[in-house]
């Protein structure tokens with residue numbers, strides 16, 4: 001019964017089992033994994049932004065020609 005209180009989760013980054021209770025970085029196991037995930041998410045945002053910027057450039061080019 002005591003075990004059910006101690007919920008374990010799997011860190012989405014490194015797949016290590018982590019305690020849910022008292023874990024400030026959940027669902028991650030550590031600050032590092034949280035940062036890695038944030039970084040990945042950020043990179044994806046960047047890529048989308050980059051592509052739209054490129055698209056705007058193409059339009060400008062088209063107008064010039």
Ligand SMILES: [Zn+2]
Nearest residue numbers: 011014029033
């Ligand atoms: Zn981890």
